[in-house]
Amino acid sequence: MEPWNERKRPVCLEKRFEFDSYSSTRDFLDRLGEFSEVRKRYPDISFGKNYVNITLRPDEDAEDSILTDSDHAFAAAIDGLID
DSSP states (O other), X not given: OXXXXXXXXXXXXXXXXXXXXXXXHHHHHHHHHHHHHHHTOOOEEEEETTEEXXXXXXSSOSTTOOOOHHHHHHHHHHHTTOO
């Protein structure tokens, strides 16, 4: 599985997930939605027929925010949502 891309400006983690079908994309989005509700953390999401782009920003929304172990753990947990 491809790693998450860490950006410095703006500080965030980004990843693109690609799927074989629209139904697989929808299934992943449903799992991601449920997971986000449980964690009360909502990444930025864009998607198309066979892909989902996710951007995770730090929990702290300050100008000098940095990515923490919690941010990386959340990203790793999203990876775990893939069948």
